[in-house]
Amino acid sequence: MSKRVAIVGIGWAGFRSTTPEISYREMIFEAAAKCYEDAGGIHPQEIDAFVASSEDFMEGISIADEYVPDQLGAVLKPVQSITGDGLQGLAAAIMQIQTGQLDLVAASAYSKVSNLSSYERVAAYATDPAYIRPLQENPYFIAGLEMDRYLYETGTTRAQCAAVVVKNKYHALFNPIAAYGAKITTEDVLEGPPLSTPLGKLDCSGHLDGAVVVLLASEEKARRLNKKSVWIRGIGWATDTPNLDSRLAGWGSADYARLAGEKAYAMAGITAPRREIDFAEIDDTFSYKELQHLEALQFCARGEAGKLLEQGFFIAAGGCPVNVSGGSLGVGYLHEANGLHRLLEVVLQLRGEAGRRQLPGVKMGLAFAWRGIPTATGVAVVLSSEEG
Amino acid sequence: MRKVAIVGAGMTKFVRRALETPKELAFEAARTALDSCGMRLADIDCVAHGTAPDAFDGIHQNGEYLIDGCGGWQKPTMRVYVGGATGVQAVIHGWYHVASGQFDTCLVVCEEKMSSAMPHAQGFFLTIFVHTTERPLQPNLLWIFALEMNRYMQRYGYTKEDMALVAVNNKRNGLKHPASQFKEEVTVEDVLNSEVMAYPVSRLDVSPVSDGGAAVVLASERVARRVTDKPVWIEGVGWALDTAYWATRDLYYPRYLDRAARMER
Numbered sequence: 001m002s003k004r005v006a007i008v009g010i011g012w013a014g015f016r017s018t019t020p021e022i023s024y025r026e027m028i029f030e031a032a033a034k035c036y037e038d039a040g041g042i043h044p045q046e047i048d049a050f051v052a053s054s055e056d057f058m059e060g061i062s063i064a065d066e067y068v069p070d071q072l073g074a075v076l077k078p079v080q081s082i083t084g085d086g087l088q089g090l091a092a093a094i095m096q097i098q099t100g101q102l103d104l105v106a107a108s109a110y111s112k113v114s115n116l117s118s119y120e121r122v123a124a125y126a127t128d129p130a131y132i133r134p135l136q137e138n139p140y141f142i143a144g145l146e147m148d149r150y151l152y153e154t155g156t157t158r159a160q161c162a163a164v165v166v167k168n169k170y171h172a173l174f175n176p177i178a179a180y181g182a183k184i185t186t187e188d189v190l191e192g193p194p195l196s197t198p199l200g201k202l203d204c205s206g207h208l209d210g211a212v213v214v215l216l217a218s219e220e221k222a223r224r225l226n227k228k229s230v231w232i233r234g235i236g237w238a239t240d241t242p243n244l245d246s247r248l249a250g251w252g253s254a255d256y257a258r259l260a261g262e263k264a265y266a267m268a269g270i271t272a273p274r275r276e277i278d279f280a281e282i283d284d285t286f287s288y289k290e291l292q293h294l295e296a297l298q299f300c301a302r303g304e305a306g307k308l309l310e311q312g313f314f315i316a317a318g319g320c321p322v323n324v325s326g327g328s329l330g331v332g333y334l335h336e337a338n339g340l341h342r343l344l345e346v347v348l349q350l351r352g353e354a355g356r357r358q359l360p361g362v363k364m365g366l367a368f369a370w371r372g373i374p375t376a377t378g379v380a381v382v383l384s385s386e387e388g
Numbered sequence: 389m390r391k392v393a394i395v396g397a398g399m400t401k402f403v404r405r406a407l408e409t410p411k412e413l414a415f416e417a418a419r420t421a422l423d424s425c426g427m428r429l430a431d432i433d434c435v436a437h438g439t440a441p442d443a444f445d446g447i448h449q450n451g452e453y454l455i456d457g458c459g460g461w462q463k464p465t466m467r468v469y470v471g472g473a474t475g476v477q478a479v480i481h482g483w484y485h486v487a488s489g490q491f492d493t494c495l496v497v498c499e500e501k502m503s504s505a506m507p508h509a510q511g512f513f514l515t516i517f518v519h520t521t522e523r524p525l526q527p528n529l530l531w532i533f534a535l536e537m538n539r540y541m542q543r544y545g546y547t548k549e550d551m552a553l554v555a556v557n558n559k560r561n562g563l564k565h566p567a568s569q570f571k572e573e574v575t576v577e578d579v580l581n582s583e584v585m586a587y588p589v590s591r592l593d594v595s596p597v598s599d600g601g602a603a604v605v606l607a608s609e610r611v612a613r614r615v616t617d618k619p620v621w622i623e624g625v626g627w628a629l630d631t632a633y634w635a636t637r638d639l640y641y642p643r644y645l646d647r648a649a650r651m652e653r
Contacts (some may be wrong), residue, residue: 003489055449056441056443056447056448057442058448060519062441062443063440063441063471066629066630068632069630070631070632070633074629075630075631076630078627078628078648080468080477080627081468082470083442083449083469084467088466090468091470092481092484095488096484096488097488098490099484099488100389101487103569119466122448124450126447126448127444128453129409129446129447130409166504237465238464238465239461239463241456241461242449242455243456260464284582350519358531370602371449377465
């Protein structure tokens with residue numbers, strides 16, 4: 001990588017299924033204040049630029065980017081919005097620092113999904129207006145189709161997908177900010193209410209309100225600010241067509257994850273992810289997605305993730321712990337802030353601040369986010385406590 | 389910091405009601421930009437695109453929808469949006485992609501289709517205001533323009549005639565532009581006599597809503613020298629955003645633009 005970039009501060013707020021007592025702006029303010037404090041007491045005036053990630057329809061406001069500056073302390077500062085996952089915003093911030101023009105850039109994302117009366121109807125507006133929308137597909141219906149195809153192509157079983165839910169909800173019990181932690185069994189998932197067969201209701205993550213703000217710094221700045229910097233070793237993002245019918249690799253593959261992973265690994269100089277990466281926070285919007293993403297991100301061959309999971313390879317005490325935070329299934333689904341939640345967990349683990357769920361001796365972590373149905377956009381970030 | 393050049397550019401015609409879908413407008417802009425410098429999609433490392441807001445096209449996650457048309461399929465893509473300034477911010481965004489050293493080439497595509505909004509796109513500007521304090525007043529953008537224009541004229545002693553000269557000049561310049569939507573010369577009297585939208589803003593003081601797309605190809609110095617003998621270098625970028633509480637700003641002076649212009653490279 002041309003120029004090194006470090007995470008010097010991170011803050012969060014909310015992380016509950018509903019937050020009626022606080023507006024989204026107050027929530028972001030709280031996360032930002034915590035982040036600036038975490039970085040050693042930075043005043044927002046010292047920050048060079050701000051990147052926010054959001055989507056108009058989720059906020060119920062057009063040109064929602066106009067509502068970014070105030071709560072971040074970014075008035076009259078360079079501020080831009082990305083309509084993407086928080087990790088795409090992070091990528092934009094990294095590039096801004098790598099030019100050498102800026103030294104300190106904040107990235108933020110939030111979810112106030114409890115304001116929505118129907119997420120499904122908003123998501124339906126993301127499908128092609130001419131060809132797909134008239135079919136009135138529910139996003140969970142599309143996920144059901146994808147899951148069916150994935151199971152068929154790889155020989156993965158529904159029980160293996162259910163084991164993802166059991167694992168992540170159990171992990172979440174050790175995470176104080178997780179809203180959906182539970183001790184359940186594979187049978188509970190399999191016998192739970194169906195949503196779009198083979199997808200069951202418990203295979204889906206529950207919605208969550210929350211905000212995460214992260215502060216990035218150039219190498220020189222990071223050295224002066226914070227003794228517990230976490231270094232960005234690699235980042236990659238990729239988009240495939242949102243139209244299911246025209247995806248090259250078919251419905252059962254997550255090509256976006258493969259492409260994003262390849263780029264992030266190349267930048268980080270990683271050739272054997274399973275051996276070199278100590279732990280991973282991988283998108284698990286739906287149970288099957290965790291397995292599909294693990295395979296696309298080269299942690300194992302296609303069709304192997306389910307078996308490795310059954311052998312306990314991905315549990316907190318396993319060979320490569322995946323989603324020790326509880327993931328989206330255990331913590332909750334934060335929409336555009338999903339990626340930054342993944343990042344939060346990786347940063348806490350690498351700093352040794354993860355409390356009861358702290359993994360011993362971890363040095364290299366991966367955060368991967370997917371933008372949800374019907375998109376095919378993924379972002380992978382490799383982080384390390386060592387500069388490399 | 390790496391040097392970055394614009395090596396190709398293209399656009400669609402700007403029209404009141406395009407028959408093309410938003411995706412097709414983006415495709416047309418991207419294709420003409422690539423053709424102008426003899427490059428192909430395979431030569432493009434990443435796509436930075438812009439369009440705003442989603443309500444015009446009536447598509448949630450519009451950036452994802454547009455990807456096929458922008459040529460971003462199976463590439464790193466990122467859609468930026470900062471309201472009406474998106475068109476320029478997208479180029480700045482693309483500049484960061486190349487200047488950072490992450491990519492050698494970046495295709496920047498912007499698209500807007502305002503005619504999908506029925507009966508008129510102005511109705512969607514109702515949704516840009518704060519739902520509690522402003523939206524119940526049913527304001528639209530012309531309200532703000534009128535307040536700003538009034539304050540600006542009052543502060544500097546400009547008259548409506550002075551303002552009309554801007555419309556006269558720009559519409560005349562547009563006559564020579566093959567992609568221009570407005571094909572008529574207007575006089576100061578025409579502007580002054582046109583329908584009052586929200587005093588002092590008259591119809592001809594306002595730019596017409598339009599459908600269209602535009603794209604540029606950005607390249608690092610190494611690629612630029614190979615692709616073209618007429619590179620246009622990006623010498624500096626600047627950007628800034630003011631508070632969302634617009635009613636608390638003094639509307640006569642664009643402080644955000646002042647900051648953006650002064651931004652160090």
